[in-house]
Amino acid sequence: MAYLDINNVVKRYEEHTALAGVSMQVEQGTIYGLLGPNGAGKSTLIRIINRILAADEGTVTLNGKQMTDNDITHIGYLPEERGLYKKMKVGDHIVYLGRLKGMTKADAVASMHWWLDRFDLKEWENKKVENLSKGMQQKVQFIGTVIHRPPLLIFDEPFSGFDPVNAEQLKVEILALRDQGSTILFSTHNMASVEEVCQQITLLNHAQVVLTGSVDEVKQQHKKNIIAVQTPDSIEPNPALYTLLPPDPTKKHDTYIKLAQGVNVRDAITWLNEHYQLTGFTEVLPSMNEIFIETVKSKNTENNE
């Protein structure tokens, strides 16, 4: 039984359908990537999970139970477009967000101090939010999201607006939260971060799920049977087994070959090994970025036809 189970959710607006029967299962203690181009329906789905919007059809269950308004205390949500009350003091603000999520005042204050300390923001506790730099405000926002230690965390583009150093710190915190048992739903365009942290992904396009599975599975499914062969020799084409691909100027020692239909890696490598002096070979898997673009583009052309 998945921790967060989204089953055939439909959301219609006056002019368009934002979600046309989306299903998705998120296992407990994993980081799940929710991907998709702008307007695919990610934000709508996230808002439905947060109970900001109501689904027209379908169900969302959390830990085996149909979600109710009370479940929002179990969720921490960092929206893509962020903001804080500029005139509030940092400490008061974090405590306010924590208490809105159902914490007692004492718990919220203790947790606020712990997190401010962790992010080196201690001396800013009594400063107004408007006096903080953008990066610091982002950290305060992150603390406000996790202060109540929710079992389910939803991050919408968490790394946008962070410099690489702070982004790294944030990544460490997110992984630590996962290791402590939190389930994390991660919505992003940043494919590099998907490969780094996500175990499972779902790709939405035009209100529908177009791709789902573990990152490894998805990569295997989309591999193009391309092999990078390391050899000092110059390899000649062999249409029965493979075709040559244009070289990558940044990797002088690699020759890229694409296997012909029905040829397995072992046969090709055995043949090559007999004819050339091989020093090594690796199977080239597509990056999530390539898979994303390819999937979205192909679906779009299908739709246009």
Place this chain on the structure above:
Amino acid sequence: MNKLGLIIAREYMSIVGRKSFILMTLGMPLLFILIMAVPIGLAWLNDKGSDTQQIAVIDETGRYAAALKSDDMYNFVAIKGDTVTNAREFYDKANGSLDAIIIIPRDVDSTGVVNIFSEGTITPALVSNVRSILADTIESAHLAAMGIPNIQEMVDKAHVDVDVRSIKWSEAGGEQESSTDIAMGLGLMLSIITYMFVLMYGAMIMNSVIEEKTNRIVEVVVSSCRPFQLMLGKIIGVGLVGLTQMAIWIVLLAIVGTIAGSTLGVNAMSSPDAIAAAGTAVDSGDMNSFMREVMSINYMPIVLNFILYFIGGYLLYSSLFAGLGSAVDQASDSSQFTTPVILIMLIAFYAGMACMENPSGPTAVWCSIIPFTSPVVMMIRLPFGVPFWQLALSLVLLFGTALAITWLAARIYRRGILHYGQKASFKDLFKWMK
């Protein structure tokens, strides 16, 4: 504390904690005092600063010039009538040392006409001064000329100021004295308070909604509570701010009143004894009857109804402002939605003014029953007494409408706060209500 309580507390503190709130709360009464005090002070300075005017009095009758007594402002110099042939010549000869010449003609007793000549400005104060002094003196002289003993006392006795008292019959058969002027003043005050409060704090709610939307905090907040809670929390929080402000003003007013009262030697009019004492101390009976009239109004139902209408009107308009505020991204775009609301408020205000002369006329009755105008118009009518069925109908309609509007505004709000980019139109708002 539950979520609604948290939201109310934050909203309240976010406004009350601001420097601008403190400045505004203390500044408004100061501004008021300044507005009233400056003209009086300037007039005083004006009088004080000007030199004593030299005024020649040519009294052809030879009997009345002595009545015009010199003081700081005017120095009256009597000149024998027969020594002067031409007033103009005399004025010119004085070479600017004279400010004006008063000529009391020989036939003043029959015509009652007195002339003042000058090349400069003849002030209204001088004219009214001369008029009242000469009128009294000439009248007394006429009476004396009749040769009837004690005529002056007889006239004084016969002199009557007619005091028209309005007495209202209650349905129970009792009688109650009421004053139209005081009722009018009270009604006007209550309606202005309602009008100002609703507009000021309605705008405050709208700004607060827009601010949350602009700085994007709203999505985080509504992921922790229902949008309706957030909206209601704002409305109540800002309403409490308004009440706080009013309470501070009332306390300030009481302090200023007490200080002013004690410096003027009049006790604070809190007990009937004090009022009676003040009434005898201040020689005229006017004060007494004024106080009697002020006391004669039955305040309990007025205060009770004022509070009810105030809450209903505030709820109605503030939720309207909150709903409309949620549909815009920035404050500068809000006027397209606020203009109609402010227009309705203005209509209510003018309807209230118009109904003052005849608080039981058909316009007054209808406007005090229609929910959008009733909070203001009913205030005008309240001190005059309103039939129970009209009050009941009006209140039921007001609260029914206020709740309906709150419900609709919440539906708009729910959609509006997450709507960015393209400017929403009234058409969109109607769509969101569904």
